[in-house]
Amino acid sequence: MRAHPRRSGARRPAADPRRDQQWRGRRQSRPCAPRLHHHRRRGEYRCSPAAGSRPLADPSQCSHRERRRSHLRPGSPAGPRAEGQDVLGRSTATPSRTPLVGRDADLAQLDLVARRAFNERRPYLVSLIAPAGTGKSRLVEEFLGRLGALDSNAQVAVAQCLPYGQRLTYWPMRALLLSLLDVSDGPLPPDEILVRTREWLEHAGAEEPAETAEILAATIGASDTDVLDRPALFAAWRDALELAASRQPLVLLVEDLHWSSDSLLDLIEFILQPRAEAPMLMLALTRPELLERRPTWGGGRRNHVSLALEPLDEGSIEQLVENILDGPAPELMPVVVQRSEGNPFYAGEIVRTFLERGVDLRNPEALAVAAAGLPDTVQATVLARLDALDPIARRTLQLGSVFGRGFSRGGIATLEPSLADEVPAATERLIERELLRPAARDELTFRHILIRDVAYGTLPRAERALHHAAAGRWLESIAAGREDELAELIAFHYREAAVLGEAVGEADPATRQGAISWLRRAAEVAAGARGMTEAAAHLRAAIALSSPSGQPEVYRRLGEVYGAGDRSVQAFASAWQIGEAEGRAAGFLLDALANQLMVTCRWFGSVARQPTEDELEALIERGRAWLAAADLRARAVFHIALAFMPFWLRNAGVRLPSPDDIEKAKASVAEGLEIARQLDDAALMSAALDAMTSHAQAFDPASARELSRERLAMGGRLSVDERLDALNMLAWMSGMLGDLPEVLEASASALSMAEPGQNPGFALGGGSWQAYAQALIGRWDAMVASVTDLKGEWIYMERPAASYALQGVLSGIDWARNRGEDELVSRWREMGDEIISRYDRSHPVAALESLLILDQDGIGEVLAAHARFPDRPHYVEHAMAVCADHRYPVPVPAVEEIRDQAASARMRILEAQACRLLGVTRGDTADLRESLRIFQSVGADRYAARVRSELGRLADDDKLLQQGDRELDDLGELDSLKRMAGR
Numbered sequence: 008m009r010a011h012p013r014r015s016g017a018r019r020p021a022a023d024p025r026r027d028q029q030w031r032g033r034r035q036s037r038p039c040a041p042r043l044h045h046h047r048r049r050g051e052y053r054c055s056p057a058a059g060s061r062p063l064a065d066p067s068q069c070s071h072r073e074r075r076r077s078h079l080r081p082g083s084p085a086g087p088r089a090e091g092q093d094v095l096g097r098s099t100a101t102p103s104r105t106p107l108v109g110r111d112a113d114l115a116q117l118d119l120v121a122r123r124a125f126n127e128r129r130p131y132l133v134s135l136i137a138p139a140g141t142g143k144s145r146l147v148e149e150f151l152g153r154l155g156a157l158d159s160n161a162q163v164a165v166a167q168c169l170p171y172g173q174r175l176t177y178w179p180m181r182a183l184l185l186s187l188l189d190v191s192d193g194p195l196p197p198d199e200i201l202v203r204t205r206e207w208l209e210h211a212g213a214e215e216p217a218e219t220a221e222i223l224a225a226t227i228g229a230s231d232t233d234v235l236d237r238p239a240l241f242a243a244w245r246d247a248l249e250l251a252a253s254r255q256p257l258v259l260l261v262e263d264l265h266w267s268s269d270s271l272l273d274l275i276e277f278i279l280q281p282r283a284e285a286p287m288l289m290l291a292l293t294r295p296e297l298l299e300r301r302p303t304w305g306g307g308r309r310n311h312v313s314l315a316l317e318p319l320d321e322g323s324i325e326q327l328v329e330n331i332l333d334g335p336a337p338e339l340m341p342v343v344v345q346r347s348e349g350n351p352f353y354a355g356e357i358v359r360t361f362l363e364r365g366v367d368l369r370n371p372e373a374l375a376v377a378a379a380g381l382p383d384t385v386q387a388t389v390l391a392r393l394d395a396l397d398p399i400a401r402r403t404l405q406l407g408s409v410f411g412r413g414f415s416r417g418g419i420a421t422l423e424p425s426l427a428d429e430v431p432a433a434t435e436r437l438i439e440r441e442l443l444r445p446a447a448r449d450e451l452t453f454r455h456i457l458i459r460d461v462a463y464g465t466l467p468r469a470e471r472a473l474h475h476a477a478a479g480r481w482l483e484s485i486a487a488g489r490e491d492e493l494a495e496l497i498a499f500h501y502r503e504a505a506v507l508g509e510a511v512g513e514a515d516p517a518t519r520q521g522a523i524s525w526l527r528r529a530a531e532v533a534a535g536a537r538g539m540t541e542a543a544a545h546l547r548a549a550i551a552l553s554s555p556s557g558q559p560e561v562y563r564r565l566g567e568v569y570g571a572g573d574r575s576v577q578a579f580a581s582a583w584q585i586g587e588a589e590g591r592a593a594g595f596l597l598d599a600l601a602n603q604l605m606v607t608c609r610w611f612g613s614v615a616r617q618p619t620e621d622e623l624e625a626l627i628e629r630g631r632a633w634l635a636a637a638d639l640r641a642r643a644v645f646h647i648a649l650a651f652m653p654f655w656l657r658n659a660g661v662r663l664p665s666p667d668d669i670e671k672a673k674a675s676v677a678e679g680l681e682i683a684r685q686l687d688d689a690a691l692m693s694a695a696l697d698a699m700t701s702h703a704q705a706f707d708p709a710s711a712r713e714l715s716r717e718r719l720a721m722g723g724r725l726s727v728d729e730r731l732d733a734l735n736m737l738a739w740m741s742g743m744l745g746d747l748p749e750v751l752e753a754s755a756s757a758l759s760m761a762e763p764g765q766n767p768g769f770a771l772g773g774g775s776w777q778a779y780a781q782a783l784i785g786r787w788d789a790m791v792a793s794v795t796d797l798k799g800e801w802i803y804m805e806r807p808a809a810s811y812a813l814q815g816v817l818s819g820i821d822w823a824r825n826r827g828e829d830e831l832v833s834r835w836r837e838m839g840d841e842i843i844s845r846y847d848r849s850h851p852v853a854a855l856e857s858l859l860i861l862d863q864d865g866i867g868e869v870l871a872a873h874a875r876f877p878d879r880p881h882y883v884e885h886a887m888a889v890c891a892d893h894r895y896p897v898p899v900p901a902v903e904e905i906r907d908q909a910a911s912a913r914m915r916i917l918e919a920q921a922c923r924l925l926g927v928t929r930g931d932t933a934d935l936r937e938s939l940r941i942f943q944s945v946g947a948d949r950y951a952a953r954v955r956s957e958l959g960r961l962a963d964d965d966k967l968l969q970q971g972d973r974e975l976d977d978l979g980e981l982d983s984l985k986r987m988a989g990r
Contacts, residue, residue: 105330107149109323109351110142113314117150120312121157121288125256128284132275134264134291134305136298137316139457140352140385143292146316147260150290154258158286161256162187168266169411170456175495176268176538179261180244181227187251196488197229211250219243226536228491237270237537238727238760241277248278252285263412263456264293265300270538272301279310303799318349327351331358336368342378352455353385359441360392389461392442402426403433404442404453408463409474409500413452421481422474469511476504476518479525494532495545498525502548523549527561534568543568559586563599570728571610571768572807579603593636600630601645608651609697611658613768615808615845620661623652639682643691646679650698657705657877660851672702689724693733700736704743705877706912712740731757731769738776742814743880745915745945750780768809770800775815779881782818783916785949785978791831794819798838806838808845810852814881816842817858821888822949826979851875858885863895871898873905880909880917887920888950891927891957892983899928915945923954932962949978956983 107114117133124131135143154161164186166179185195188203195203201224208216222243251257261267261275279289298304305311319327324347325340339361347354361368366377382388393401406422407414416434420427434451437443442458443451453459466474479500486493501522508514530545546565550558559582566578582599583591604626607614618626630645637645650672653664664672676698683691696718704711718725718733725733738753757773774797781790797815801807816839823831839859846852854872857865869876869886876882883905890897906921908914919941926934935958942951952974959968975983 105327107145108326108330109319110146110149110316113146113316114149114153116312116314117146117290118153118157121150121154121258124288125158125161125286128286130252130279130285130287130289130310132279132289132291132305132308132311134293134297134311134313135316136293136295136313138294138350140350140455141316141318142351143316144262145351147290147292151258151260158256161258162251163258163260164251165260165262167412168261168263168271170263170266170459171411171499175499176270176533176541177226177274177536178495179267179271180274181492183259184223184227184247187247194489197224197492200224200227200229208247208250211247211254213246213250219246223247228489228494228532237273240537241274244274245278245280245282248287249283249285252287253283256286257288259287259289260292261289262292264291265295265297268538269300269540270533270536272304276305279308303803319351319354320349324349324351324354327354328358331355332368338371338374339368342374342381346378346381350385352457353388356385356388356392357381360388363392363395363440385457386461386464389458390465392440393458393462393465396440397433397436399426399429400433400436400440403430403437404458404462405466406474407443407451407453408459408466409471409478412456412459413446413450415450418478418481422477468507469513472504472507472511472513472518475500475507476515476521479504479518479521483521483525490528491532494525495529495541498522498529498545498548501525502552505552519552523552523557526552527564530564530568539568539570555585556589559583559589559591559595559599563595563602566599566602566606571606571613573614573616575606576603576614576616579606593633594638594641597630597633597637597645598641600626600633601641601648604630604648605644605651605694608648608655609694611651611655612809612811613807617659617850620656623655639686640688640691643679643682643686643688646675646682647691647694647698650676650679650695651701654698654701654878658851658879660849660875663874663877669702672698676702689721690726690729693718693721693725693729697732697736700740701878704740708740708743709913712737712744715740727760728769731760731773734760735769735772735776738773742776742779742916743912743914745919745941745947747780747784747946750776754780768804768807768811771797771804771809771812774800775812778815779818782822783945783947783949785952787822787826787979790819790822794835798835801838801842806841808842810842810846813839813842813852813855814879814885817855817882817885820859821885822980825892825982827981855882858882858889861889861893863890863893866890866895867897870905871901873901880905880914884917884920887924891920891924892953892986894927894986897924897928899925902928915941916947919945919947919950923950923957926954926961927957930961932958935961948974949980952978952980953983 120131120133123129135146137143151163154163164183166183168179169175184204185200188200188207190200190203201220204223205216205220208219213219222240226240226244248257248259264272264275267275275289275291305313321344324344328340328343329335339358343354343357346357360381361374361377364377367373382391393404396404402423403419403426406419406426409422410418416430419430426433434443438445438451441454444454446452453462463471479497482493482497482500486497501518502525505514505519505522508518526545526549530542530549533539533542533545543565546561546568550561550565553561562578562585563582566575566582569575569578579599579602583596583603586596586599604623607618607623611617627649634642634645653668653672656662656664656668676695679698680692680695683695696714700711700714703714715733715736719730719737722730734753734757738750738757741747741749741753754773754777757769758777760769774793778790778793778797781793794815797812801809801812816835819835820832820839823829823835836859840856843852843856843859854865854869854875856862857869866886866889869883870890873880873883887897887902887905889895902921902924906918906925909918909921919938922934922938922941925931926938935954939951939954939958942948942954952971955967955971956975957971959965959971972984
């Protein structure tokens with residue numbers, strides 16, 4: 008399809024042959040996912056605490072009853088905690104918890120969904136969506152406290168997204184895995200995590216425990232394995248969680264999902280696709296910002312419940328205040344109700360502010376004076392509380408905020424050694440004031456993330472820079488043997504330090520170099536777990552901090568991570584251009600330039616900004632100058648990229664390739680294929696076969712289809728991306744040949760392999776060919792679903808210039824227009840209009856606008872200039888169908904030429920549509936009978952119905968006419984019937 012792969016045709020490690028099974032069905036996966044990986048250097052890090060043992064973040068409704076009753080007595084001042092009062096921290100007392108208020112209906116809904124998940128033995132996702140402070144965590148805490156009544160054997164695993172989590176690919180999965188392994192004895196070395204994971208999987212009955220363990224461990228940086236295919240990684244996690252749920256009902260809690268990486272969101276959506284029996288409930292706590300990033304989050308899933316928490320009513324706020332104070336305070340209620348606006352965290356902070364200021368809660372005058380001095384926002388209220396702290400406690404909160412949601416006393420002491428002796432007592436005071444809560448292994452968490460955010464906001468930028476650098480150095484010092492596990496976290500701190508330091512004019516070269524080094528390592532860790540979005544972000548950040556001398560290799564890696572599209576082309580171009588200026592060796596320069604050519608020519612459909620022929624020839628000449636000094640792999644990529652030149656010339660609308668162009672391309676691919684075989688590189692061999700396909704597809708699609716089958720026969724030696732491309736090419740060639748069943752089979756296989764997180768460009772290609780075939784056959788409902796999915800994938804890909812998806816969109820628009828489905832026409836035209844508008848007016852794709860707006864002159868130009876679409880005759884076929892439907896005037900000689908060329912190349916649909924257009928234009932029954940014969944033979948029933956009506960009217964054959972009209976009526980072709988009735 009020439010769509011968007013993750014990598015160019017070069018530098019593909021061999022894949023595992025066991026993954027050759029092709030899947031069937033839209034986005035469903037087979038029971039045992041393929042395992043595809045290779046080894047790299049072992050890296051290690053420090054493990055985060057097992058989140059399952061950490062208390063939930065508190066939205067203010069969990070509080071200690073300390074210094075409360077005294078404040079209900081007139082004139083009682085704030086003071087130290089009462090004798091015998093329970094405190095958290097290092098004390099062993101268990102904190103009390105105020106009753107949940109105002110959430111009975113929400114709690115009942117959670118109970119109901121849990122019962123369904125456990126009784127039906129199927130996964131459910133509940134998204135708790137609400138702004139900060141509305142009580143999401145407190146509601147879940149209450150639900151988990153009642154879980155034993157639903158199933159006393161249920162297991163709970165918790166994962167926490169960090170405030171900077173979009174830069175941490177799969178960080179929360181670390182805590183989730185350790186929870187499943189029941190690890191509570193501190194950080195484990197990677198080898199131990201891998202062993203325990205394998206043993207757990209073996210005990211649970213996993214089919215491939217060793218390989219699954221490698222993938223799970225690689226996800227959290229605890230394995231020296233690179234996962235080459237995200238579907239394998241996603242399937243491994245789903246297998247593991249289903250195994251856990253099969254042993255005992257499983258509740259997965261993911262907190263602060265709005266901070267998660269895109270890859271983690273993809274993984275969660277995949278896990279929740281029902282497959283095996285699995286009593287599993289996932290609770291996702293998130294702010295509304297998530298829906299800005301993922302408007303379709305959970306949409307359309309029968310096993311997804313979205314629960315939006317509304318503000319508490321006045322009565323519930325009053326009850327909350329009474330619970331905090333252990334008694335009524337009628338004079339206080341109006342102040343709290345009015346100020347908090349139903350936000351329980353804000354209400355609690357107001358009460359605590361009064362308590363800490365020693366306000367007499369029975370004295371209306373004192374309350375009025377204190378209320379007048381209250382800040383107007385919850386953040387300002389928290390800030391006022393922090394300002395009232397003693398200097399050591401306040402400093403402890405500030406320093407802790409540098410680490411994020413949680414921190415350790417040792418980390419504070421590292422940032423400011425002078426506080427080492429005072430931190431333990433200070434944290435006790437902060438716990439007593441309900442600003443911190445204790446966590447596992449002597450760690451601490453902010454009681455609410457807003458407290459952390461406010462504390463962090465009080466640090467000047469210069470101080471933040473110094474403290475982030477110190478945090479990075481500290482994490483680096485404890486990461487020995489576990490560097491990969493902490494790479495993204497260390498990279499974050501060093502990057503923040505470098506960026507903030509430069510912003511305040513205090514740049515530190517050592518910090519900047521540390522940031523670059525760790526960002527590059529973080530990118531490899533993310534890419535090793537197929538988190539390409541996050542890997543690209545790390546590499547871009549490294550480039551921004553690097554001087555030109557350090558940029559070429561990073562740009563080259565960025566081009567690989569992007570894999571295709573304009574960004575990949577530009578990254579490879581920057582690699583060799585800056586590399587040449589910095590004196591890099593010829594081998595490096597050719598490697599980068601060859602990959603730029605590969606993306607430009609092979610993945611033509613993903614690149615909107617195309618070079619001119621002269622610009623491309625200039626690039627090729629540069630490459631030839633470096634060819635002799637380059638290594639075998641770079642030379643192979645260069646030769647194979649050149650073999651796509653005829654394909655590029657045709658599809659870029661530059662000119663038709665000459666016989667000499669074809670011969671040069673054949674010689675180039677032969678040389679590249681020979682080197683690929685010498686290297687035994689399956690990916691390069693597949694790319695070479697694909698180039699050979701591009702030579703044949705315009706005039707011999709049958710031969711081109713066999714080459715695609717040869718690629719698929721390599722099976723597991725190819726990456727999923729290569730196989731997806733081969734499947735899309737198989738669908739493409741089968742569509743040109745009129746083999747509609749194979750189009751549907753190949754596209755379904757491609758769609759089933761293109762799981763969430765896999766390159767969505769292949770889903771666009773597969774979905775487009777699927778819709779095209781469904782429209783020809785006459786399957787309306789299936790086609791609507793396919794085009795709807797197609798647009799969804801396109802939006803998910805951030806609306807690329809995906810011309811390779813247009814055949815499905817045009818098919819959908821044509822049929823919807825004939826059915827009078829104006830809303831669908833408008834919805835799908837948006838996608839078609841935007842894709843086409845991205846191309847220069849001289850580009851062949853730009854001419855397809857005429858098909859969207861029914862511009863008969865423009866459509867006639869498409870037919871007259873049909874040679875501009877040698878590889879995409881389906882666009883010409885669409886144009887002929889529209890002309891036949893609307894009886895537009897056409898250039899008959901051009902249509903005759905199309906028919907003859909189609910017959911010679913055995914392009915059955917194109918030939919049938921040309922015969923139909925000639926028949927209705929010239930009133931020739933012979934042409935129409937030939938058209939009907941071909942459409943019937945390939946199973947294109949929708950167009951066969953049209954031709955029956957047209958032929959019946961022209962030949963005065965009432966029986967044929969009635970049959971055609973009846974079939975059109977069944978197809979909902981109202982517009983077609985009206986036009987034909989008026990002829």
